[in-house]
Structure formats: C-alpha cells, structure tokens
Amino acid sequence: MSTGATPIPDYDAIIIGAGMSGLYQLYRLREQGFRVRVFEAGTDVGGTWYWNRYPGARFDSESYSYGYSFSRELLAEWEWSEHFAGQPETLRYLNYVADKFDLRRNIQFRSRVTAAVYDEGSRSWSVTLEDGSRFNTRFLITAIGPLSTPTLPRIEGRDDFKGASFHTARWPKEPVDFTGKRVAVIGTGATGVQTIQTIASQVGHLTVFQRTPNWCAPLHNGKIDAETQAKIKAGYPEMFARCQETFACFLHTPDPRGAFEVSDEEREAFYEKLYGERGFGIWQGNFRDILIDRKANATISDFVARKIRQRVKNQAVAEKLIPRNHGFGTRRLPLETFYYEVYNQDNVELVDITETPIERITPEGIRTSEREYEFDIVIYATGFDAITGSFDKIDFRGAGGARLKDKWRQGPETYLGIMVHEFPNMLMLMGPHTALGNIPRSIEYSVDWVTGLIRFAMERKLTRLEATPEGVASWTDHVKALGVGLLSNEVNSWMTGINSNVEGKQTRIVARYSGSAPAYRARCDEVAAKGYDELRLG
Numbered sequence: 001m002s003t004g005a006t007p008i009p010d011y012d013a014i015i016i017g018a019g020m021s022g023l024y025q026l027y028r029l030r031e032q033g034f035r036v037r038v039f040e041a042g043t044d045v046g047g048t049w050y051w052n053r054y055p056g057a058r059f060d061s062e063s064y065s066y067g068y069s070f071s072r073e074l075l076a077e078w079e080w081s082e083h084f085a086g087q088p089e090t091l092r093y094l095n096y097v098a099d100k101f102d103l104r105r106n107i108q109f110r111s112r113v114t115a116a117v118y119d120e121g122s123r124s125w126s127v128t129l130e131d132g133s134r135f136n137t138r139f140l141i142t143a144i145g146p147l148s149t150p151t152l153p154r155i156e157g158r159d160d161f162k163g164a165s166f167h168t169a170r171w172p173k174e175p176v177d178f179t180g181k182r183v184a185v186i187g188t189g190a191t192g193v194q195t196i197q198t199i200a201s202q203v204g205h206l207t208v209f210q211r212t213p214n215w216c217a218p219l220h221n222g223k224i225d226a227e228t229q230a231k232i233k234a235g236y237p238e239m240f241a242r243c244q245e246t247f248a249c250f251l252h253t254p255d256p257r258g259a260f261e262v263s264d265e266e267r268e269a270f271y272e273k274l275y276g277e278r279g280f281g282i283w284q285g286n287f288r289d290i291l292i293d294r295k296a297n298a299t300i301s302d303f304v305a306r307k308i309r310q311r312v313k314n315q316a317v318a319e320k321l322i323p324r325n326h327g328f329g330t331r332r333l334p335l336e337t338f339y340y341e342v343y344n345q346d347n348v349e350l351v352d353i354t355e356t357p358i359e360r361i362t363p364e365g366i367r368t369s370e371r372e373y374e375f376d377i378v379i380y381a382t383g384f385d386a387i388t389g390s391f392d393k394i395d396f397r398g399a400g401g402a403r404l405k406d407k408w409r410q411g412p413e414t415y416l417g418i419m420v421h422e423f424p425n426m427l428m429l430m431g432p433h434t435a436l437g438n439i440p441r442s443i444e445y446s447v448d449w450v451t452g453l454i455r456f457a458m459e460r461k462l463t464r465l466e467a468t469p470e471g472v473a474s475w476t477d478h479v480k481a482l483g484v485g486l487l488s489n490e491v492n493s494w495m496t497g498i499n500s501n502v503e504g505k506q507t508r509i510v511a512r513y514s515g516s517a518p519a520y521r522a523r524c525d526e527v528a529a530k531g532y533d534e535l536r537l538g
Contacts (some may be wrong), residue, residue, distance in 0.1 A: 003415065007094055008508060009124040009136035010035075010037075010136065010137060011136070012034040012036065012138050012139060012454070013140075013454065014037050014039065014127050014137035014140055015039070016038075016039055016107075016116075016127075016140075016143060017038070017040060017148075018038050018107050019047015019049075019094075019145055019364040020047055020048075020094070020440055020443050021237040021446070022038050022047065022143035023103055024346030025143055025302075025451070026107070027101055027103065028448065037108065037135065038495075039111040041112040042110075043349065045094050045098045046091050046094045047094075047143075047145055048148065049087055050091045050094075051148070052087060052169050054087075054168035054195050054379075055195050055198040056194035056199075057086065057087035057092075057168075057191070058082075058085060058087060058221075060084060060334075061250060061439075062279055063084060064239065064494065065240075065251050065383075066085075066440050067440065068444065069441075074100065075236050080224060081224060083278055083279075084118070084278075084335075086321060105430075110131060111131075113127055113128070113394055114394060114395065115127075115396075118372060118397065119261070120400075120425070123138070124136045124137060125137050125139075125426070127134070129363075130182075137269050138425060139457075140425060140427070141426075141427045141450065142390075142429060143429045144391070145390060146387045146390075146430055146432075147511075147527075148389075149163045149384055150167045150170060150382075151391055151501040152167060152380055152516075153380065153382050155360060156359075159361050160361060160362060161240045161362070161363060161364075161375075164176070164525045165416060166378075166379055167381065168191040176377070179203075181203055182205050182207075183203045183205070183206050185206065185208050185378070185379045186358075186379070187381030188208065188213060189334065189381060189383050189385070190214075191222025193339050194207075194336075195381055200347070200348055202398050203347065204347065206347060206348045208348070208349070208351065209358060209417050210350060210351065212323070212382060214331060215301070215323055215328045215333060216306065216334045218335065219278070220278040221278070221337060222278070226286075233453050240441075243438060244440045244441075245518065247437070248284055248435075248437030248438060249402055249438035249442055250280055250284045252279065252439045254285065254287070255285060258289045259287040259293070260296065268303070274306075280333070282333075284378065286300060290328070292486060293489055294327070297327035297487060300328045301323075305322045308322055309512075309520045311340040312340050312343050313343075314344075321350050329488075331537065332493055345382045354369065386510065388432060391431075391508050393407070393430065398422040398424070402422040402423070408432075410481050413476045414428070414432055414472060415468075415471045415534075416475055416523065417432060417433035418431060418449070418450065419465075419467035419472075420472070421467045421469050423467075424465060424536075425466075427453070429446050429447060430442065430446060430510055431442065433513050435515070435520035445517075445521055445524075446459055451534060453465065457537075460537075462538065463538065464538040465537060466535060467536075471517040471534050479510055479514075482515040486514055489514075
C-alpha cells in the first residue's frame with residue numbers, strides 16, 4: 001500500500017492512547033483493513049476514566065449524550081443508570097465497548113511512548129517506548145487528550161510527608177479509607193469540588209486549601225427509571241442530531257436573547273429555571289451575551305453569588321467561596337450536588353491560601369504562613385498541564401529534526417487543530433485549536449475526518465501528507481480571531497494556557513478553538529470535499 005520508493009513500515013497507523021479517541025480511531029481504521037497498533041501507558045482501556053478514579057468523579061454532560069453514537073447495537077444494549085454517570089460506570093462502559101468490538105488485540109498496554117521521530121527517507125515515524133523498543137508507522141495519530149498530564153504544586157517538602165498523598169488523576173485502584181482521618185485537599189477546581197463533596201461525610205476532619213474559588217452550579221443528577229430509559233433509547237437519533245446542531249455539541253445551546261432584552265423579573269426567573277435544571281444549561285444554555293458582555297455577565301454572577309450566600313451559613317466563609325477575579329462561566333464550570341453545604345459541617349475548614357500561603361509540606365502535614373496543620377492524607381486536586389502538556393511529555397521530532405515543543409513555545413500553531421507544519425503524517429485527535437465541548441461528539445467527528453484522510457492517501461498510494469505554513473498561519477489566525485472579545489480569554493485558566501505549576505506557562509495564549517462546532521465541521525468538510533488540496537501531498 002505504498003510506492004516502491006519508500007519502504008513499508010511495520011504499521012499503517014500507530015495510535016498513542018486507548019481512551020475514547022484512541023478506541024474509536026482503532027475501530028475505524030481496523031474497519032478499513034489497515035494495520036494498526038495502539039500504545040497505552042495504563043494497564044487497560046479508558047483514558048481519562050481509567051486514570052481519574054478519585055471519589056466523586058463523574059460526567060457533567062448527560063450520560064446518553066456522552067456515549068458513542070456509531071453503533072446502533074451498542075446504543076440498544078447499553079443502559080446508563082444515572083443521568084450523569086460516575087467514573088466506575090463509565091469505565092465499565094468503555095471496557096464493554098473494547099470487549100464488544102474485540103479492540104484489545106490491537107492494543108499494547110503498559111507501553112508509554114517517550115519519543116516519535118519522523119524519517120524523511122522512509123516517510124514514516126519511528127515510535128520509541130519507555131522500555132526502548134521501537135516501531136515504525138506510516139501515520140502517527142495522537143489520542144493523548146487535552147487534560148491528561150497532571151501537575152503537582154510547586155511547594156517545598158512534598159516528598160517529606162509521611163502520610164498518604166495522591167493526585168486526583170493518579171488515584172490508587174484500591175479504595176482509600178477516610179474514616180476518622182485528617183484530610184487535606186489542595187485545589188477547588190472541578191476535581192477538587194467533586195472530591196470534597198464526596199469525602200466530607202467520611203473523614204474525621206477535612207481542610208480545604210483554596211487559592212481561587214470557582215463558580216459552581218448544581219448538577220441535579222438522578223437515577224434513570226425504566227420509562228425514561230425507553231424514551232432515551234427511542235430518542236437517540238433526534239438527540240444526536242440535536243448535539244450536531246448546538247454550539248458545543250451539548251444538549252444545551254445559547255439562548256438567542258441578550259440578558260438585557262428581557263425585564264429584570266424575566267431575567268431572574270430564567271436564571272432560577274436554569275439553576276434548577278440538570279447539567280450545563282446555566283452555562284451553555286444561558287443568554288447569548290453573558291460570556292462576552294461584562295454587564296450581562298455581572299447579572300448571572302450576582303445571581304449565583306446570592307445562591308452561595310443562601311447555601312453557606314457562615315457568611316465569612318461564603319464570601320471566600322465567591323470568585324472575585326473572574327465572572328461566571330469564564331472559566332470551566334464545575335457542577336456540584338452539595339458542595340456548598342459541605343462548609344456547613346463542623347468537621348470542614350476552608351483555608352484561603354491567598355491570605356495565608358502554604359509555605360511547605362512537612363512530614364506531619366502542611367505549614368502555612370499562619371500555622372501548622374497535621375494530616376493523615378493529602379489530596380492534590382491541582383489539575384493538569386492542559387492541551388499542550390501531553391504533547392510536551394513526548395519528544396516529537398518532525399522533518400529536519402524540528403521539535404514540537406520548540407515550535408509551540410509561544411503557543412500552539414495548527415492546521416484545523418489536526419496537523420502541524422513540518423510534522424508530516426502526524427494527525428492529532430482533540431489537539432489544540434480543535435472543537436472540544438461535549439468531547440465524545442467532537443471525538444467521533446475528528447476520528448471520522450482523520451480516517452477519511454488516511455483512506456484517501458492509501459487509495460492514491462500517497463505516503464506524505466503535510467500541512468502548509470500558509471494553512472497553519474490561516475487557521476491559527478482564525479482561532480485567535482474567534483477568541484477576541486471573549487471574557488474567558490481575559491482570565492488565567494487552563495483554557496488560556498496558564499499553569500503556575502509548570503515552567504514557561506505563565507503567559508496567556510489562545511490554546512483552544514472557541515467558535516461553534518458546526519462551523520468547525522463545515523470548514524473541515526470543505527477541506528475534504530476539495531480533495532485535501534490545501535495539504536502538501538506526495
């Protein structure tokens with residue numbers, strides 16, 4: 001399936017990662033009859049849902065909108081037990097998928113990729129694993145995820161602590177017993193919120209160390225009864241069609257009205273309605289201008305601040321839980337069930353580390369500028385080196401020895417979020433500058449597009465596909481232009497490339513595509529329809 005001028009590599013495609021992207025990509029390429037290998041660092045499939053086993057980990061997109069849509073048989077067989085499934089159920093689902101389609105026979109587990117080097121002579125990639133073994137492939141596909149490289153805080157003494165300590169994304173497989181334990185949680189992002197509300201009733205005492213409070217809204221989860229299950233299954237075609245139409249592939253999409261196009265009473269009633277409904281509606285289905293207009297944003301921020309004050313009895317604590325440096329929805333919104341009520345418990349304490357910074361981790365616990373705390377367990381809910389971090393962990397070298405990490409030092413530059421100039425035959429699933437949103441919906445589109453491109457190349461015996469500098473510049477400029485005027489791009493967060501715990505990531509960048517998913521798909525479809533003539537093909 002290649003020209004006589006270039007040697008045939010070991011595989012047509014190597015996929016890095018056996019999460020949702022990698023599994024579906026394997027399914028699609030194998031369906032086409034290609035020789036495929038997946039390398040996965042973990043001991044089993046699941047990606048995000050394999051690694052993130054922390055207490056309370058669960059979806060915040062509706063379960064039925066999150067699962068794969070490609071197999072009618074799978075949709076008919078699988079039944080989600082909750083509107084927002086927990087991590088154990090989601091991992092069971094992905095194992096079910098892997099078993100149903102016999103995917104494991106093409107996956108090599110305990111195989112961490114450390115380097116990938118493009119060879120111009122053979123027009124293939126040499127992939128090196130941690131154990132030193134090497135494999136050659138025509139096409140290299142990264143399925144490594146935007147949130148898969150955990151970061152620990154840069155605090156002195158981390159290794160000195162004598163008790164148990166875990167990062168939420170590297171949670172042990174065996175259960176952790178919190179009974180009667182003195183527990184610290186550092187971080188109050190989405191994983192911190194889920195962990196805190198889950199373990200607060202189990203621990204002896206819980207101390208939450210908060211740097212930046214986040215706006216949170218109720219999840220309103222619940223079990224799915226038989227009648228609802230039947231409706232969900234019967235309504236799958238319409239539901240997935242709905243996800244194709246919405247801005248970010250969720251069941252929710254922005255209201256066409258502006259916040260000030262209704263009366264104060266109507267606006268308040270609308271916010272109450274959204275606050276009482278399931279899922280991301282209050283973020284993704286709110287007035288169209290709350291994420292671009294400060295005054296509009298202030299109305300929803302004030303509303304949610306009032307809710308926090310109502311739910312937290314100690315008003316001094318409530319004020320600490322209300323964000324001051326960003327508006328509602330301008331950072332990734334954690335959804336919660338009884339997070340704020342946790343702070344009404346006598347065994348829970350909130351420490352604001354902007355007032356009393358952590359000075360070091362001690363053998364017994366944590367020392368702040370004010371006092372020393374003793375703990376049995378320290379939990380780091382300190383997030384990820386997002387979007388580009390998983391790429392930085394692998395030594396990618398393209399044509400002429402170009403290093404990807406160097407190329408992206410000032411921020412990612414991509415073509416459609418899928419390809420990079422000077423990195424021929426490398427294709428990224430859920431890479432920088434691609435449409436994210438309700439991730440599996442975006443995954444399926446991205447995988448299908450990549451599969452179409454590889455099939456196109458194989459049928460025409462093409463062995464080299466590369467993005468042009470002009471194509472990369474045009475797409476990167478487009479992505480940057482889409483971010484102009486968004487309040488979220490004025491805020492330090494993983495969505496703007498900021499991570500105080502990672503060297504060199506203290507300057508905001510445009511790390512993600514912020515246009516609509518339908519517009520993104522339309523642009524990619526246009527490229528495919530024109531025979532990929534915007535690429536260098538050879």
